[in-house]
Structure formats: C-alpha cells, structure tokens
Amino acid sequence: AQTVTQSQPxxxxxxxxxxxxxxxxDTSENNYYLFWYKQPPSRQMILVIRxxxxxxxxxxxxxxxxxxxxxxxxxxxxxxxxxxxxxxxYFCAFRTSGSxxxxxxxxxxxxxx
Amino acid sequence: xxxxxxxxSWVICKSGTSVKIECRxxxxxxxxxxxxxxxxxxxLMLMATxxxxxxxxxxxxxxxxxxxxxxxxxxxxTLTVTSAHPExxxxxxxxxxxxxxxxxxxxxxxxxxx
Numbered sequence: 001a002q003t004v005t006q007s008q009p010x011x012x013x014x015x016x017x018x019x020x021x022x023x024x025x026d027t028s029e030n031n032y033y034l035f036w037y038k039q040p041p042s043r044q045m046i047l048v049i050r051x052x053x054x055x056x057x058x059x060x061x062x063x064x065x066x067x068x069x070x071x072x073x074x075x076x077x078x079x080x081x082x083x084x085x086x087x088x089x090y091f092c093a094f095r096t097s098g099s100x101x102x103x104x105x106x107x108x109x110x111x112x113x
Numbered sequence: 114x115x116x117x118x119x120x121x122s123w124v125i126c127k128s129g130t131s132v133k134i135e136c137r138x139x140x141x142x143x144x145x146x147x148x149x150x151x152x153x154x155x156x157l158m159l160m161a162t163x164x165x166x167x168x169x170x171x172x173x174x175x176x177x178x179x180x181x182x183x184x185x186x187x188x189x190x191t192l193t194v195t196s197a198h199p200e201x202x203x204x205x206x207x208x209x210x211x212x213x214x215x216x217x218x219x220x221x222x223x224x225x226x227x
Binding site: 033035037042043045047050091095097100103104106108 | 147155157204206216221
C-alpha cells in the first residue's frame with residue numbers, strides 16, 4: 001500500500017521569503033504521479049503543481065517548484081516570494097494511473113506580513 | 114484546469130432526514146468520481162469511488178446503505194446521506210478528472226445535522 005508522509009504539521013514564513021514543505025512517500029510502483037494541493041480557508045482544494053515520476057526534470061509553476069528525488073521517495077514543495085494569499089493547508093498526494101489519490105496529513109502554512 | 118461544481122454548498126437538516134449532494138463536472142466527462150469526507154484540520158478521507166453506470170466502490174468502514182452514491186451520467190454523481198445523524202456532520206468533497214492523472218475538486222458541501 002502507498003503511504004504519504006508530511007512531517008511538518010505547521011509552518012510559518014515571512015512575506016516575500018522562501019519556504020519549503022516536505023513530503024515523503026512509499027511505493028513499490030515505478031510509474032506514478034505526485035501532486036501538491038492547496039486548501040485555503042474557503043476549503044476549496046486547488047492543484048498547485050504535479051510531477052510525473054518518469055520525468056527527471058522538476059516541475060515548476062511560477063513561484064512554486066518541487067524537488068523530486070525519486071530514489072529517496074521525496075517530493076518537497078518550494079514557495080518563493082511568499083504572499084499572504086499562500087496561507088493555506090497544503091496536501092501532498094500520490095497516485096498511480098487510474099487509482100485513487102493518497103493524501104498526506106497536510107501542512108498548515110501561515111504567511112506573516 | 115477542469116471545473117467541478119457541488120450543490121448545495123452548505124446544508125442544515127434535522128436528524129433522521131436524508132440529504133442529497135450533487136457533484137457535476139462542468140467541462141469534461143468523468144467516468145469515475147471520488148467522494149471524500151473531511152473533518153476540521155484533518156486530511157481528506159476517501160469514502161467511495163463513483164463509477165458511471167455501475168455500483169460505487171466503498172472504502173472499508175463506510176456504510177453503503179447510509180451513503181448512497183449514484184453516477185447516472187458522465188457529468189453527474191450524487192451522494193445521499195440517508196437518515197442523517199449529528200455524527201454525519203462534516204465537510205464532503207467530490208473530485209473528478211481528465212484522463213487518469215490529475216483530479217479536480219468541487220468546492221465542498223458543509224453538512225450540519227441537528
């Protein structure tokens with residue numbers, strides 16, 4: 001069974017600074033997908049970034065980038081130039097093709113002015 | 114990205130009544146949708162996989178007779194909480210996706226059972 005672990009229940013960062021959220025996972029599969037979702041106070045789940053395991057290049061989306069280490073089964077999210085609107089719960093998630101999503105427990109990120 | 118809607122966004126009902134929640138994929142067809150339940154400050158807990166034209170697949174511990182799922186079309190899945198009780202109060206979220214990879218989530222439904 002796949003598991004996803006987020007070891008940081010809460011984190012905070014000053015506005016305009018950079019923060020990294022950690023995520024590790026466990027799987028015996030070789031082909032899979034990794035995601036970071038953001039859940040702001042509205043509770044709408046928003047896709048932040050995704051990574052295909054077969055791609056060696058780390059995914060980036062504007063201020064968001066990942067550090068994907070397949071051998072170490074690590075998938076961290078880096079947020080650059082943090083903004084107040086980045087305050088949210090962040091969930092790391094794993095999926096093989098056609099299967100269910102497996103979520104981590106989440107990291108509550110607070111961006112302070 | 115793809116858009117998923119949910120209705121209603123919140124509902125208050127009396128204990129013993131049934132509540133239906135709709136999940137629609139607005140700009141894509143979804144043969145599979147997922148229903149989650151989330152308690153405050155916790156992760157999403159998968160309740161069931163909704164399959165178009167066939168029976169839903171429930172996770173262990175989820176009562177299929179209490180949480181009825183119907184996926185009658187490629188754009189609509191419904192979750193009915195039957196004979197709701199206060200312990201059913203929660204935040205319910207559905208998701209659907211294009212292809213086999215990314216899932217897009219509805220805005221959620223807050224259910225309060227009095």
